[in-house]
Amino acid sequence: MAKPTDTKIANLQDLADLAGVSRATASRALNDNPVISEKTREKLQALAKSHGYSINQKARDFRLQRTSVISVVFMLDIASEQHMSDPFFLDMLGGIADALAEHNYDLLLAHAPVEDVLELRNNRVMQQSDGTIFIGQAQQHGQLNELAEDDTNMVVWGYPVRDKSYVVVSGDNAGGGYASTKHLLELGRRQIAFFGSVDNPENAARHEGYLKALGEYGLDGNPERMVDVPFEMHRAREVIKEMVESGIDLDAAVCVSDVVALATISTLQELGLEVPKDVAVVGYDDISLAAYSNPPLTTIRQNIRHAGRILVESVLGQIQGEHVPDTMLASELVIRKSSGAG
Amino acid sequence: MAKPTDTKIANLQDLADLAGVSRATASRALNDNPVISEKTREKLQALAKSHGYSINQKARDFRLQRTSVISVVFMLDIASEQHMSDPFFLDMLGGIADALAEHNYDLLLAHAPVEDVLELRNNRVMQQSDGTIFIGQAQQHGQLNELAEDDTNMVVWGYPVRDKSYVVVSGDNAGGGYASTKHLLELGRRQIAFFGSVDNPENAARHEGYLKALGEYGLDGNPERMVDVPFEMHRAREVIKEMVESGIDLDAAVCVSDVVALATISTLQELGLEVPKDVAVVGYDDISLAAYSNPPLTTIRQNIRHAGRILVESVLGQIQGEHVPDTMLASELVIRKSSGAG
DNA sequence: CTGAAAGCGCTTACAG
């Protein structure tokens, strides 16, 4: 532990005085500027260390006209708190936080009132950060595009919609929706529902995958089996209940998230239906709890922590002035008991 | 939407020039300094608005020698990623983030390598923030105390251990442990296990509550029924399995978190035991999924989002120089089916 | 009520 010795070093000037050099030299020495002699550099660095001094990053950032802050914006309906506590988000946040820390960036956390993303411009979120990571697009593709057009460093976790001006990192949503549906079809299920809202591009893509798989079996998506399950779980329960009680035939459900899948299973069981015997259920995300539900959940795994890292590399790349391409991460079907295959 | 009109205003000087006043006056006007004439103030503010100019907070903070940043440190064993994705933490984080935003503070997210909390001193986490919120104490009470002694603005979510120099916000851990155990006793259970690590003060307090309730029924805690369930779920499963297979009598389990409880239920079911018939299970936290497990989880609810707000009020109070007291939030037993009462 | 000046802690083009 570097304990301060005698003199208190509060800033570069103090250090320079102590070493008998100028502030400029001290600055260069601590920043490993190669123009400085090795002797001077080592002396200054040793002195700094023994006195527990390190450069004031805020001052440095200020002088260099940067912030060393990346903001992370969760695009959520604030109304539905449940969504924000979806374990999926914390995994993502963890990956982002770790990657940023490695690059000496700070993370500024925000969640956008989804109706007014543009407000972020007049906000610390964008004004005092070097770049922004958006988690999800919600229905705000247009506004995100506008933001991107004033040459913001930004990246979006979502779906690569057409005519976008921003960089996107995505999972293979269409592939995931297709894989889970096909899995159910192969197990002999034919009355497969789709549970979840498709009012955002990611889920819409999953739904397309779902339709594609059905199509291959000569089926089409019965709109009655498409249920807009809200994120708020109590309401979700009601919606599912209504559908089941309305007497629509149903032997399987493809859900847009594990959280929705767990709510679905719970509701079905409450209605006296067995999972997977009566209704097979597949989730999305593979949150850590998915393996511990009853029955354990078949789901689509996305490597979320890795996604977080990619998002970070992507904004930082933009800050360096690089041209950053979109990225799509593979999804993987994880088979457990809830689909009736285990 | 305030669109920039003709001139580009990049800083206070530009604004002052445009208004024909000095930088000093412009600064005072925008900061509502009462010494400025109403006319001047309104003129400057209108001008700023119409040109989409707002004060550069970083520069302001720098000048005022503050950061407007509060760091939040999750005290986790980094080894066990599972713990970090416990929904409990995201709820907490959400509460903190919202409260900070209201006060115009930014949130800097970090997780501490738990062995070396003191390292945070030489780190952006503490050096470039106005205060720090620690989530959990782990086994680092001593180090936290040391940090507190160099007059850091800090608050800890954890347990008010003796001889601490830092401010603590806590749930009623002893009360929670007592309430859940008593609940099981009243339902006739007598062989009640305690599942979870007690190597941190919070869980130790819950365990005390557990022992107290047992004591009131003339029972004592059979050490064989106290299982140090790790946070990592696959290992948790093994540990629980071992215990059950070792043939120790067991008709109920008090768990230190809902996540542990869900893993417990899942493991028991896998072993052919019925919950709650054979073994009743009680969790802790009331995460949103708790109501949707099978069976739904009896648990101790803590108002986590509210806790987040209190933590924020507490650090900000310290920054204002106030004396801030410890706070304890009530806990509430939420009865569902897993305990065999529903 | 307003302005000129100093200064927060740094970095870097320029000069030597």
Place this chain on the structure above:
DNA sequence: CTGAAAGCGCTTACAG
């Protein structure tokens, strides 16, 4: 290889 000087965008004690 090193230093003196300017300046990043603000605020505020001091003077008027």
